[in-house]
Amino acid sequence: MAPPQPKNRSHAPAKAGPGQPGRRMASRDAGERAAFFARREAATVLRRVLRGDASKRSGGSIKSLVFSPSVRNKRATFALVCQTLKCLPILKEVFASTGVLSSKWKKQEELVYVTAYDILFGQEIAVSGSVEQFILLHKDTFRTTLKKICVKRKVSSIKDLISENTTVKPKPRFVRVNTLKTTTGSVIEVLSKIHKVEKDDMVPDMLVLPPGTDMHKHPLVTDGKVFLQGKASCMVAVALCPKAGWKVIDACAAPGNKTVHLAALMNGEGNIIACELNKDRAKTLQHTVRRSGANNVETVNGDFLDIDSNDPSYAEVRAILLDPSCSGSGISTERLDHLLPSHSRDDQDDAGSSARIRKLSAFQRKALSHALSFPSVERLVYSTCSIHQAENEDVVNSVLPLATSLGFELATPFPQWRRRGLPVFDGAEHLLRTDPEDDLEGFFIALFVRKAAADESSAEPSKDGALGAKKKRVCTTGNNGLRAFSSLRLSRMDALRSIWRL
Numbered sequence: 001m002a003p004p005q006p007k008n009r010s011h012a013p014a015k016a017g018p019g020q021p022g023r024r025m026a027s028r029d030a031g032e033r034a035a036f037f038a039r040r041e042a043a044t045v046l047r048r049v050l051r052g053d054a055s056k057r058s059g060g061s062i063k064s065l066v067f068s069p070s071v072r073n074k075r076a077t078f079a080l081v082c083q084t085l086k087c088l089p090i091l092k093e094v095f096a097s098t099g100v101l102s103s104k105w106k107k108q109e110e111l112v113y114v115t116a117y118d119i120l121f122g123q124e125i126a127v128s129g130s131v132e133q134f135i136l137l138h139k140d141t142f143r144t145t146l147k148k149i150c151v152k153r154k155v156s157s158i159k160d161l162i163s164e165n166t167t168v169k170p171k172p173r174f175v176r177v178n179t180l181k182t183t184t185g186s187v188i189e190v191l192s193k194i195h196k197v198e199k200d201d202m203v204p205d206m207l208v209l210p211p212g213t214d215m216h217k218h219p220l221v222t223d224g225k226v227f228l229q230g231k232a233s234c235m236v237a238v239a240l241c242p243k244a245g246w247k248v249i250d251a252c253a254a255p256g257n258k259t260v261h262l263a264a265l266m267n268g269e270g271n272i273i274a275c276e277l278n279k280d281r282a283k284t285l286q287h288t289v290r291r292s293g294a295n296n297v298e299t300v301n302g303d304f305l306d307i308d309s310n311d312p313s314y315a316e317v318r319a320i321l322l323d324p325s326c327s328g329s330g331i332s333t334e335r336l337d338h339l340l341p342s343h344s345r346d347d348q349d350d351a352g353s354s355a356r357i358r359k360l361s362a363f364q365r366k367a368l369s370h371a372l373s374f375p376s377v378e379r380l381v382y383s384t385c386s387i388h389q390a391e392n393e394d395v396v397n398s399v400l401p402l403a404t405s406l407g408f409e410l411a412t413p414f415p416q417w418r419r420r421g422l423p424v425f426d427g428a429e430h431l432l433r434t435d436p437e438d439d440l441e442g443f444f445i446a447l448f449v450r451k452a453a454a455d456e457s458s459a460e461p462s463k464d465g466a467l468g469a470k471k472k473r474v475c476t477t478g479n480n481g482l483r484a485f486s487s488l489r490l491s492r493m494d495a496l497r498s499i500w501r502l
């Protein structure tokens with residue numbers, strides 16, 4: 001029976017020599033110490049993940065919990081948490097049939113699971129922690145039970161047992177070049193020395209790397225020259241297409257990936273007000289803004305709904321990006337939710353989850369109506385990373401009478417994109433959906449454009465067919481290969497045709 005090997009573990013297995021391990025920490029070798037601490041860090045993260053999952057509250061995705069500043073050995077912790085989660089149903093079955101999990105161990109069951117995974121399936125480093133000793137004491141019983149489970153399920157190895165429900169198609173790694181700090185050309189030059197790098201054919205400054213490419217610690221990322229942002233997420237700011245110099249609100253902004261993307265699209269010119277309700281997430285937002293080098297972003301820790309749209313300081317807001325809290329059902333694979341116990345219970349449509357979606361969509365409607373009330377807004381993007389109609393088409397449909405009365409209409413971002421909104425009302429074809437099958441996450445984008453602004457912009461071009469003597473920065477969400485903000489002399493009609501396909 002071949003045990004599965006851990007992936008991406010930075011603490012290499014250390015061979016315990018005769019006479020080892022010593023009883024005191026000081027005498028443990030580096031491998032033992034690393035394993036000892038990694039198990040405890042992983043257990044802390046696992047507890048938060050499982051509690052969030054059990055209560056149906058989002059306690060944060062596995063990734064966000066692992067990559068929080070309090071976790072020191074992120075890589076090892078991430079690997080250990082994911083591997084333990086993959087094995088969790090089997091481990092629970094083993095503990096249930098052996099009956100060794102007394103109330104004493106149940107109090108620290110996450111550490112028991114992590115250690116059991118690590119000693120039974122991962123690295124067999126025996127250290128003198130009490131949980132480690134407990135697992136070692138029963139190791140042979142656990143192995144015998146595992147063999148019986150394999151026989152019962154008719155699989156030849158534990159590896160097969162574990163991969164039964166956890167295999168996910170690998171996706172390319174998308175990265176966005178932060179043009180406030182560097183150029184796409186220079187990033188390609190650096191990355192192509194070690195990876196196959198391609199330019200995305202639709203989103204400017206987006207690069208596509210092979211699945212599994214780990215960029216988390218790459219200097220380009222830590223220096224803020226590159227952001228690890230998915231393609232669908234990047235389509236949102238490109239769809240909004242704010243002009244350099246505009247005043248823009250990012251209404252629900254943390255962690256700030258779209259805020260700094262907007263800043264880059266605006267070439268750092270103009271003013272972005274990035275609003276975030278949650279205090280801790282507002283700090284993350286500030287950190288993201290600092291890392292990006294954007295100096296036209298003002299962060300506000302507060303409720304977007306409390307911003308008075310009639311306050312003269314917001315009278316010049318021309319564009320709003322509204323990416324509110326949502327169920328995250330479109331990025332559940334990315335968030336590794338398929339590893340969570342609730343996923344396997346197939347309770348996605350139970351009463352608790354419908355109530356949660358109803359509550360979210362009520363907030364989304366309120367926030368979208370509020371965004372529409374800003375007097376000078378010309379362009380407004382509403383986006384979610386949800387696949388639920390209740391958070392997407394239904395929200396847009398419910399505000400359409402208000403939007404129409406205020407002079408807005410739906411426009412078509414990325415007209416060449418095939419997958420549009422669910423056909424549940426006239427005009428849903430303007431909406432955009434992305435799907436995990438497109439190798440992306442499940443995102444939804446609606447673009448509202450104020451008719452007066454569109455009409456004014458679509459006035460006949462001047463005699464030379466250009467926007468004016470000066471080169472204008474023009475945003476396109478159009479055809480393959482076009483840059484989002486190319487310094488091109490485009491005729492007004494051409495520009496509008498490719499940008500705001502109404």
Ligand SMILES: C[S@@+](CC[C@H](N)C(=O)[O-])C[C@H]1O[C@@H](n2cnc3c(N)ncnc32)[C@H](O)[C@@H]1O
Nearest residue numbers: 252254255256257258276277303304323324325
């Ligand atoms: C989906 S996330 C935004 C992700 C962000 N746009 C990005 O790309 O990095 C939604 C955020 O909205 C915040 N939020 C929720 N309600 C809010 C409100 N009433 N006002 C401001 N922010 C809010 C949440 O705390 C959360 O950080």
